[in-house]
Amino acid sequence: xLFVAQLVNALQxxxxxxxxxxxxxxxxxxxxxxxxxxxxxxxxxxxxxxxSLAAGMHPAVAIILVIVGCTALAIIMxxxxxxxxxxxxxxxxxxxxxxxxxxxxxxxxxxxxxRPRPLHIPFPTGSISIGEITLAYPMxxxxxxxxxxxxxxxxxxxxxxxxxAMRAVSEDTDAARLMGINVNSVITFTFALGAALAGIGAVLxxxxxxxxxxxxxxMLGLKAFIAAVFGxxxxxxxxxxxxxxxxxxxxxxxxxxxxRWTDGAVFLVLIIILxxxxxxxxGKPTIEKV
Amino acid sequence: xxxxGIKTPVRYGIxxxxxxxxxxxxxxITQGGALGRAQNIMIxxxxxxxxxxxxxxxxxxxxxxxxxxxxxxxxxxxxxxxIFWRSGLLAGYGSVVVGLLIAGVVAAIFGVIIGVPxxxxxxxxxxxITLGFGEIIRVIIMNLPSITGGAQGLQxxxxxxSFLVVYICVIVCCLVIHMLMKSRHGRxxxxxxxxxxxxxxxxxxxxxxxxxxxxVSAFFAGIAGALFAGNQGILEPNNFSFMxxxxxxxxxxxxxxxxxxxxxxxxxxxxxxxxxxxxxxxxINQYRLIVYALLLIVVMIFKPSGLMGTYDFSMSHVLEKAGxxxxxxxxxxxDA
Amino acid sequence: MSSHHDPRTALxxxxxxxxxxxxxxxxxxxxFGGLTAVDDFxxxxxxxxxxxxxxxxxxxxxxxxxxxxxxxxxxxxxxxxNGKNTKHMTTIKANKAGIARTFQNIxxxxxxxxxxxxxxxxxxxxxxxxxxAIFRAPKYWRAERIAKERAHELLSIFNMQDDGxxxxxxLPYGSQRRLEIVRALATNPCILLLDEPxxxxxxxxxxxxxxxxxxxxxxxxxxxLLIEHDMNLVMxxxxxxxxxxxxxxxxxxxxxxxxxxxxxxxxxxxxxxxNAEGHRH
Numbered sequence: 001x002l003f004v005a006q007l008v009n010a011l012q013x014x015x016x017x018x019x020x021x022x023x024x025x026x027x028x029x030x031x032x033x034x035x036x037x038x039x040x041x042x043x044x045x046x047x048x049x050x051x052s053l054a055a056g057m058h059p060a061v062a063i064i065l066v067i068v069g070c071t072a073l074a075i076i077m078x079x080x081x082x083x084x085x086x087x088x089x090x091x092x093x094x095x096x097x098x099x100x101x102x103x104x105x106x107x108x109x110x111x112x113x114x115r116p117r118p119l120h121i122p123f124p125t126g127s128i129s130i131g132e133i134t135l136a137y138p139m140x141x142x143x144x145x146x147x148x149x150x151x152x153x154x155x156x157x158x159x160x161x162x163x164x165a166m167r168a169v170s171e172d173t174d175a176a177r178l179m180g181i182n183v184n185s186v187i188t189f190t191f192a193l194g195a196a197l198a199g200i201g202a203v204l205x206x207x208x209x210x211x212x213x214x215x216x217x218x219m220l221g222l223k224a225f226i227a228a229v230f231g232x233x234x235x236x237x238x239x240x241x242x243x244x245x246x247x248x249x250x251x252x253x254x255x256x257x258x259x260r261w262t263d264g265a266v267f268l269v270l271i272i273i274l275x276x277x278x279x280x281x282x283g284k285p286t287i288e289k290v
Numbered sequence: 291x292x293x294x295g296i297k298t299p300v301r302y303g304i305x306x307x308x309x310x311x312x313x314x315x316x317x318x319i320t321q322g323g324a325l326g327r328a329q330n331i332m333i334x335x336x337x338x339x340x341x342x343x344x345x346x347x348x349x350x351x352x353x354x355x356x357x358x359x360x361x362x363x364x365x366x367x368x369x370x371x372x373i374f375w376r377s378g379l380l381a382g383y384g385s386v387v388v389g390l391l392i393a394g395v396v397a398a399i400f401g402v403i404i405g406v407p408x409x410x411x412x413x414x415x416x417x418x419i420t421l422g423f424g425e426i427i428r429v430i431i432m433n434l435p436s437i438t439g440g441a442q443g444l445q446x447x448x449x450x451x452s453f454l455v456v457y458i459c460v461i462v463c464c465l466v467i468h469m470l471m472k473s474r475h476g477r478x479x480x481x482x483x484x485x486x487x488x489x490x491x492x493x494x495x496x497x498x499x500x501x502x503x504x505x506v507s508a509f510f511a512g513i514a515g516a517l518f519a520g521n522q523g524i525l526e527p528n529n530f531s532f533m534x535x536x537x538x539x540x541x542x543x544x545x546x547x548x549x550x551x552x553x554x555x556x557x558x559x560x561x562x563x564x565x566x567x568x569x570x571x572x573x574i575n576q577y578r579l580i581v582y583a584l585l586l587i588v589v590m591i592f593k594p595s596g597l598m599g600t601y602d603f604s605m606s607h608v609l610e611k612a613g614x615x616x617x618x619x620x621x622x623x624x625d626a
Numbered sequence: 627m628s629s630h631h632d633p634r635t636a637l638x639x640x641x642x643x644x645x646x647x648x649x650x651x652x653x654x655x656x657x658f659g660g661l662t663a664v665d666d667f668x669x670x671x672x673x674x675x676x677x678x679x680x681x682x683x684x685x686x687x688x689x690x691x692x693x694x695x696x697x698x699x700x701x702x703x704x705x706x707x708n709g710k711n712t713k714h715m716t717t718i719k720a721n722k723a724g725i726a727r728t729f730q731n732i733x734x735x736x737x738x739x740x741x742x743x744x745x746x747x748x749x750x751x752x753x754x755x756x757x758x759a760i761f762r763a764p765k766y767w768r769a770e771r772i773a774k775e776r777a778h779e780l781l782s783i784f785n786m787q788d789d790g791x792x793x794x795x796x797l798p799y800g801s802q803r804r805l806e807i808v809r810a811l812a813t814n815p816c817i818l819l820l821d822e823p824x825x826x827x828x829x830x831x832x833x834x835x836x837x838x839x840x841x842x843x844x845x846x847x848x849x850x851l852l853i854e855h856d857m858n859l860v861m862x863x864x865x866x867x868x869x870x871x872x873x874x875x876x877x878x879x880x881x882x883x884x885x886x887x888x889x890x891x892x893x894x895x896x897x898x899x900x901n902a903e904g905h906r907h
Binding site: 034081084085088089090091092093094095096098099100102103105106107109110144218222225226260261263264265268269271274275278 | 350352355356358407408410414415417418419421423425426429430432433532536539543547576577579580582583584585586587590591594617
């Protein structure tokens with residue numbers, strides 16, 4: 001019975017990773033940028049939650065504020081730093097992304113201090129029991145809302161005009177531009193969409209681990225990125241699959257008493273997957289045009 | 291074309307003379323007690339960071355790949371060197387040299403192990419894998435207390451990093467990478483940065499050159515690590531966090547990706563400035579990383595080539611220019 | 627549709643029947659995710675032959691070059707260089723086995739000098755190792771001196787010997803194309819593939835280029851296979867021509883044969899007769 005409890009635990013963690021991994025994957029799919037600062041958006045979301053709750057806002061308003069805040073931050077980031085570098089070498093864009101990540105972390109440290117702050121998002125407590133298994137509401141809500149968000153994303157990408165434009169830009173930017181698609185706004189929309197999902201992920205993450213620190217997003221982001229690579233970067237189902245896979249892996253390593261090696265194990269998996277199947281679980285190998 | 295040319299052997303002679311003069315002057319100043327202890331430590335630290343920056347510039351600037359785990363290689367070398375020195379197997383300068391070599395070789399082996407999977411792939415995976423490597427190394431060091439001292443760290447490391455030792459290493463590192471880059475091997479590395487497919491169609495084994503430059507870079511990072519250990523006397527796993535890698539990257543980017551002179555000047559400025567500023571103003575350090583981050587972004591957007599571009603300083607070029615001016619002054623329009 | 631050719635049919639069988647062809651393709655083909663880009667590609671290029679590959683845009687000509695230089699792995703068929711099967715070769719090995727190329731979208735080392743570009747091509751002609759380089763052994767000096775002289779000679783084919791210290795990216799477009807040819811020649815190939823060498827050149831530059839191509843063949847005694855849209859150039863210097871459409875060879879022969887081939891005219895000008903037996907449209 002412990003097994004089922006651990007499985008649900010893994011699915012909870014995995015769905016958080018999956019939500020964040022989607023942001024990496026979509027942005028990478030569309031402009032081949034590894035958005036290093038994506039994880040730090042989550043950290044900012046945590047501080048937004050702390051301050052809006054402290055200001056006495058209704059939890060639902062605070063949650064919406066977190067999602068809106070994360071989205072706005074991503075749009076600002078994209079407009080100020082990434083748009084000017086649209087035609088720059090990849091290494092320049094990557095260095096900029098690292099710069100933004102360090103900037104966000106250190107600004108947070110300057111304003112809010114390095115010490116972790118508690119964050120209690122009021123969430124339905126309690127649990128349901130099926131036989132001997134007890135499932136806490138937060139776990140179920142997390143998994144449920146993650147799946148709901150992914151279904152919505154799937155609808156946006158496959159059923160709406162903007163989604164079609166996104167897919168076109170990621171397939172061939174120049175051709176999409178020739179078809180009259182406003183590539184820049186599609187890219188901004190992709191960033192926003194990824195950040196909104198990260199905002200939801202932030203809420204769910206801090207429900208699970210109720211402390212916020214300036215570096216809270218860094219490792220989380222990195223693992224989510226690994227999840228995206230694991231599933232096949234650029235692929236939406238891949239990001240979901242990878243997220244759950246990394247969540248399960250972490251829970252297994254922790255449950256076997258090697259919790260100090262968890263981060264190492266995740267990176268080891270990354271190296272192995274890149275050696276064995278560089279395109280990820282569901283990704284297609286890319287062919288460079290010559 | 292009228293040009294005042296200096297013959298190659300003469301050029302080498304001039305450079306060798308300048309280097310020896312520099313080492314001697316530095317040795318006399320540091321040994322003569324003209325500087326305080328803090329200044330001596332700072333000068334040594336600058337040397338360590340010159341090696342780190344020049345060695346990172348090889349993959350980041352010349353090869354065009356972005357490793358984010360330079361601190362990891364540095365850590366490997368630091369612990370390898372420190373453990374050897376603490377064992378007291380050899381004495382005197384023999385011990386110093388062997389310890390440095392061990393540090394370099396162990397780091398280079400790690401460089402190959404990490405480089406082979408990471409460099410087979412195009413794109414940004416190298417950044418992530420090396421970042422991961424840097425973190426894993428720290429986890430391993432923390433969890434092997436019997437060898438590395440764990441979170442407590444290693445203490446009482448012999449302080450071998452005198453001015454002479456550090457700056458001879460600086461010169462060896464710069465010379466090796468310079469000679470490498472000004473050869474067919476260096477041209478191959480540059481051409482990979484410029485266009486990988488075209489390089490392959492010239493019959494050049496790109497994987498070999500990527501792994502090789504990665505290994506050479508790790509080798510010198512390892513040596514720098516050992517010198518760091520020999521300067522501090524104490525090692526802690528947290529010396530080698532991701533922020534250390536970023537500090538080194540910062541130097542290389544500001545100096546100019548692909549410019550050795552830029553890396554050297556960058557290392558001097560960015561290592562000594564915070565230390566000097568600290569004495570002037572307390573608490574300046576908390577703004578340091580914010581300034582660094584802003585500089586990274588601004589430099590990438592407005593001057594991606596860094597402050598020095600790819601310009602490489604050469605004493606003989608300066609002499610040639612000066613000589614050319616003198617020549618032109620003496621006989622206007624004379625034939626070559 | 628022209629009849630299927632016997633796989634062993636040479637471009638000009640009556641001329642090179644007694645020699646080993648420098649390059650031979652047998653039923654080469656490649657699919658990209660279910661889409662057949664090139665199929666049943668057979669050609670034979672004789673030593674010192676200048677051959678042309680023509681066809682409408684998107685016919686698969688550059689894909690063929692990528693197959694020949696092993697940038698892509700063929701899905702079917704085989705290719706031989708000097709009688710040697712290239713099945714297990716990489717791009718690097720293929721170059722060492724004697725195939726060199728230029729690119730349709732120029733791929734120079736833009737930030738490096740003209741001289742350095744050619745020296746990269748001469749990489750495998752130099753034999754000093756890392757240690758020789760670091761210690762500046764006599765081997766290094768000798769190899770570098772010889773290589774620089776050779777680069778100078780190669781550049782002088784196109785009268786570019788004085789541009790050695792210029793950045794490759796700063797050269798005018800036509801010179802960039804010529805530098806790519808020099809760099810490819812530097813690798814000492816036995817067959818040179820030129821992907822639209824005259825693209826973007828004016829008529830006088832193009833006619834100079836035609837002379838240069840013939841000169842290169844005569845001096846280096848190598849075969850040249852070129853993709854080109856400029857019909858004056860193709861008809862003027864190619865001894866054998868293969869026409870590609872929809873990834874297949876639809877005609878092969880001498881320039882005269884090709885100019886009068888109704889299948890070729892149809893492929894280029896579109897269907898004229900309503901009930902013509904057609905291709906997929």
